[in-house]
Amino acid sequence: MRTSEASPEGAVSLREVTRRFGEQRVLDGFSLTLAAGTVTALMGPNASGKTTVARLVLGLDVPDGGRVDARHGLRRAAVFQEDRLCEHLNAAENLALVIERSDRVAIAGELRAVGLDADAIPKPVRELSGGQRRRVAIARALAGDAEFVVLDEPFTGIDVETKPALIAYVRERLTGRTALLITHDRSEAAQLGARIVRLGS
Amino acid sequence: MVVHRDFLLASPGAVVVRLGELVVTGGFWATVATSLSRIVIGFTGAAIIGAALATLSSASRVAEALAAPLIATIRSAPVVSFIILLLLWTDSSRLAAYTSFLMVLPVMYANILAGIRNRDRALLEVAAVFRIPWLRRVRAIDVPAVLPFFAAACRTGVGLAWKSGVAAEVIGVAQGSIGERLYEAKLFLESADLFAWTIVIIALSVAGEAVVLWGLRRAQARFVGSGASVTTSRAGATP
Numbered sequence: 001m002r003t004s005e006a007s008p009e010g011a012v013s014l015r016e017v018t019r020r021f022g023e024q025r026v027l028d029g030f031s032l033t034l035a036a037g038t039v040t041a042l043m044g045p046n047a048s049g050k051t052t053v054a055r056l057v058l059g060l061d062v063p064d065g066g067r068v069d070a071r072h073g074l075r076r077a078a079v080f081q082e083d084r085l086c087e088h089l090n091a092a093e094n095l096a097l098v099i100e101r102s103d104r105v106a107i108a109g110e111l112r113a114v115g116l117d118a119d120a121i122p123k124p125v126r127e128l129s130g131g132q133r134r135r136v137a138i139a140r141a142l143a144g145d146a147e148f149v150v151l152d153e154p155f156t157g158i159d160v161e162t163k164p165a166l167i168a169y170v171r172e173r174l175t176g177r178t179a180l181l182i183t184h185d186r187s188e189a190a191q192l193g194a195r196i197v198r199l200g201s
Numbered sequence: 202m203v204v205h206r207d208f209l210l211a212s213p214g215a216v217v218v219r220l221g222e223l224v225v226t227g228g229f230w231a232t233v234a235t236s237l238s239r240i241v242i243g244f245t246g247a248a249i250i251g252a253a254l255a256t257l258s259s260a261s262r263v264a265e266a267l268a269a270p271l272i273a274t275i276r277s278a279p280v281v282s283f284i285i286l287l288l289l290w291t292d293s294s295r296l297a298a299y300t301s302f303l304m305v306l307p308v309m310y311a312n313i314l315a316g317i318r319n320r321d322r323a324l325l326e327v328a329a330v331f332r333i334p335w336l337r338r339v340r341a342i343d344v345p346a347v348l349p350f351f352a353a354a355c356r357t358g359v360g361l362a363w364k365s366g367v368a369a370e371v372i373g374v375a376q377g378s379i380g381e382r383l384y385e386a387k388l389f390l391e392s393a394d395l396f397a398w399t400i401v402i403i404a405l406s407v408a409g410e411a412v413v414l415w416g417l418r419r420a421q422a423r424f425v426g427s428g429a430s431v432t433t434s435r436a437g438a439t440p
Contacts, residue, residue: 058326058330059329059330060326060329060330075332076330076331076332077330077331078327078330078331080323080326080327082323084323084324084326084327086324086341086342086345088345088424088425089341093341097331097333097337097341098327098331098333140331144331146331
């Protein structure tokens with residue numbers, strides 16, 4: 001397993017992290033520094049531990065060994081591998097749930113910016129298509145004031161025609177923020193200006 | 202065998218006539234109000250305390266270790282033992298409220314705790330990552346998950362509250378209550394009264410369930426939206 005070079009001004013860093021699930025060592029002495037204000041893309045085959053890294057930096061999991069460092073009170077957001085939306089709420093309500101001071105006009109603007117049709121906004125998200133739901137999940141992660149964003153395969157289910165516009169939106173919203181992108185697609189990483197880190201053999 | 206004596210088994214006609222005579226009296230409504238208010242207090246108390254204990258148990262293993270044996274004891278102890286114990290400690294006017302409270306409490310506790318444990322873990326992680334404020338999380342994630350379980354508890358609980366509450370009134374001969382009317386019917390071999398009051402209890406129980414489910418449907422429309430039917434679900438771990 002290769003590790004990235006450490007950066008002293010990292011917003012979030014993993015040092016010699018080990019994580020086991022039963023007998024299986026998913027991470028073994030893994031180190032990674034996510035430099036403040038930069039996008040890092042984590043690439044690697046399935047089951048190489050990419051999502052485990054995401055869960056560790058989001059504070060949803062704790063390592064068996066090593067350390068995960070992040071500033072206390074760091075504002076986090078994420079696009080999870082699954083959409084993880086509140087199914088009974090509409091798109092705007094899903095955004096309002098996570099935004100500190102929610103403003104209807106700003107939220108509607110954000111949803112239009114990710115390419116959601118105006119008539120889809122008031123519907124409960126369970127009535128939306130897979131692609132529309134993914135756009136809501138992306139808007140939810142990027143509309144607020146999070147300083148650190150994890151994007152776990154964010155463009156899954158997005159059609160090829162509208163993907164470039166969505167990537168442009170994400171790139172613009174990530175400006176000045178620290179981000180960890182998990183992807184299988186090298187061109188997505190390149191378009192978001194990400195430094196690529198490979199995980200697994 | 203046909204029973205020709207009305208005092209042993211009143212005919213349906215005699216019961217209807219007696220019911221008609223009863224409902225036009227002020228005493229009937231005063232009796233209904235007395236029992237209804239005590240049973241509503243017992244049921245509501247069980248819902249509030251059950252929800253509080255379930256919330257504590259879901260948050261703390263120590264709280265669950267303390268609450269679970271208590272609830273299990275209340276659940277398995279015979280209702281008459283409670284009624285007689287309560288008669289020693291309190292006067293008969295409070296008996297119905299305490300008894301229905303004790304009978305409904307384990308149902309509320311078990312169902313609400315099951316609902317809390319049934320919450321979507323993925324959404325709870327979203328709430329943790331985004332630091333969704335407590336009240337917003339309760340409205341958006343906790344209440345929609347618990348509501349079908351709470352509805353199942355209410356369906357069971359309303360009938361249980363009436364049955365146990367009136368039984369307590371009969372045993373304690375609580376003054377001015379439906380139980381006292383039933384006791385008198387037995388004492389004076391008035392089987393028409395006995396059936397008439399039984400019909401009243403069933404009607405009150407059914408009406409009570411309808412009112413509670415109407416309230417839950419309104420809560421569902423507000424918190425879950427109209428698409429999902431929580432009140433018709435039998436998802437609860439009804440004991």
